[in-house]
Every structure is written in structure tokens, then in C-alpha cells.
Amino acid sequence: MSPTRTRLAVAAAAVLALAIPLAIRNADAATTPTTVKAGPAVATSFTPAQVLAGVQANMTTAKKVNSKPHINTMTRAQNVNVYQVAPGVYAYTSGLAIDTDGSDPDPDPDHQGETTWSDSNGKALGAHHVPFYVLGDDCWDRTSPCPHFFYKEHNMTGRQFALMFYNGKCIGAIFGDTQTANNQTTSDNDSRELGEGSVKAAQLLGIPSSGTTGGVDNGVTVVMFSGSSWVVNGTNANLNDNIQAKVQTALDSLGASLGGTPPTTPPPTGSTFEAETGTLSAGGTFDSNHLGFTGTGFANTANAVGAYVDIPVTAATAGTKTLTFRYSDGTSAARPATISVNGTSRGTLNFPITANWDTWATASISVPLTAGTNTIRVTGTTAGGAANIDSVTIS
DSSP states (O other), rough: OOOOOOHHHHHHHTTOOOOOOOOOOOOOSSSSOOEEEEOOOSSSOOOOOHHHHHHHTSSGGGGGOOSOOOOEETTTOOBOOOEEEEETEEEEEEEEEEEEOOOSOOEEETTTTTSSSSOTTTOOTTTTHHHHEEEEOTTTTSSSSSHHHHHHHGGGGGGBBBEEETTTTTEEEEEEEEEEOOGGGGGSSTTTEOEEEEEEHHHHOOOOOOOOOOOOOEEEEEEEOGGGBBBBBOOOOTTTHHHTHHHHHHHHHHHTTTTTTOOSSSSOOSEEEGGGGSSEEEEEEEOSSSOOSSOOOOEEESSSSTTEEEEEEEEESEEEEEEEEEEEOOOOSSEEEEEEEOOOOOOEEEOOOOOSOOOEEEEEEEEEOOOOOEEEEEEEEEOOOOOEEEEEOOO
């Protein structure tokens, strides 16, 4: 079990300084949980950014599992909550304190040679070899259902798979150790804590991994998959490989479970330019809260006549080219827009409605371009502004 962390006092003294709804109708059921089954990936893969956006969209009060907040292990603030973001899938965001426990030796004065869970050969997990996360050992409150997230009530056991997100990175991890049990009460460490992971997990996420000076105060999202099909087997020598091999399957399973439409409409062939590389008129934002986009996001203009996005593109030669916009419009009305090139209007292009905001379509128009850099402006002509623009392709 993870011991009292003396580094927390050090961290406090040093004052260590250191996302859109998708409807999920299933309520949490502690006794007969429904799980997302591990299986073949869907035909088109979901990206970590798309899945994280869907997870964050479902971290709402209505989906909160715990009725009492957990303690952020790094900051000691009681502000960490767990949400059922999909059937059998639970997520929380916190800091990451570093657990050095297990069969790997470590100079951390709090290091213990055992972990709660072992590898498939019965050997304690090695914090330097296996990316794992830490949950409370029991229900602090001694009531059922537990007011805090208690893994035994949610079809979870040792080596339970999770996705961990931090600062643009996504890794796989397993449930490897537990926080101090209720009968080991201390002033600063108990089973209500969340936000601890192994040395290996920190290293893969790019977080300082020292057991005494490492960790981050916030920004780590852990998404846990319940059910026996998500228990990872292996030894300290190969567990990390086995864990990381499940990452894309987990992303695809969760992306589909979140109700997103897989990005089955790929960008057209040609030279493609992402809308998020451009600029928006006042009130517009570059977002990533809908599934299926390419690049790092899409352009969402303000809802107003005249709202626009400027997208810089490069043409190898001058001449008449076809601009193909990849867009979505999840409303009940089309969103026509004026298409301008280098300040000159080249006509109005209609952007018909799509099935929802996670479904992408294309619309094309022919325009003259100069050789080199050109600025393409998409300007909404109705009160809804322009459609969400993912990219533009020149052909």
C-alpha cells in the first residue's frame, strides 16, 4: 500500500506550481454495472484529443459517482470527483503524485517493496517498469454505497486498464496499488485520495518522476475501464507493452460508446490546410469538443451575420482551383457563407445540415488562386454564422 508521502509536505513548503456534451443515458449501477467490452477497433480510429474532449464533456454533475469529494494527493485540496462518462467507464482529473512502491528499488524514503496488486507471476509490480495508478484501499466512510468512489463497487480489480491523459499525451496504465486503508489513518494520507501514479506512468506522460520532488498538481485525467475484459495480464517485463497495445482499442471503444460518429468522411485528396491555423472574427473559438475532426480542432465562428474564419493556404501554381471545405452543421438549418480569396468575394457556398456536430461533410467551390500564400475567408451570411470548419483542401 502507498505510505504517507513525506514529499507532500516538501511540495507544500515549496509551493509546487504546477474539456460539449455527448448524451450518455446509462446511469451508474454499482451492483450490476454495464461495461464497455474490449474488442476489435472500429473501422476508423478515434484520436486521443477527440476522446478526451468527449470524456471532459461528460464530466458533469449529473454523471458524478461520488457524493463526497476526494482529496487531490498532491495539493491536499478536497476537489477531485469521479464521473461515469460512459457505461462502465469512470474518469477523474487531478494531480499526479509519484508512487515508487514495488519490486524496483528506489531511494525514495517512502518506498515500499510491495504493491497491492502483483503481475501474473505473483510478483509485486515495479514502479519503474509498469505504468500504474492508485485508488483507495477501502471505503473510508464505512457505508454502502460508498460516498467516495470505491473500486469494488464498480466491477474493478487489480490490473484494471485505464487511459491517462496529460498535456497532449495519452498512455495506458493499470490499477496497481492502493492508498492507506481506513485502519491506517494518518493526517495527510487516506483512502479518499486520488491522483497517484507510478514512476513509469509519470515518465511516459512527461511528468517529473522523482518520488521526492516529482509530480504535478493538476491536469492529469485518468479514464478507468471496468469489467474483466479490461484486466491486463503479464509480467513486469512485458506488462507495459501489453498495456500500451490496448490504448487504441480503448480509444476506439470509448469514442464509439460516447455516441460519436467515427470520422468516416476523410478529408479529400489534395493539399489540406487545417482551419485552426487561421484566425477568427470576434467571438469565434477554435474547439475540439466534437468527434471526428482532423488536426487539433476546428473553427467555430460566432453566431452572427458576418462572423468569419480566415484560413491561410498555399498554392503551388496560379490558376483556378477547387476549394473543398470539410465542415459540420448540427443545427436544423443550412449555413451558407461567402467565400473570399485575398479580400475578393468569389461567391456564396451552401453548407447543408449534417446529422449532428460529430458528422462531417464536404462542400466545394472553384476560385482563382495566386501562386504562393492565399487567404481564404469563410463568412456566415445568417444569424448562425458559419458552419464548423475543420479544414480546406486545394485540388
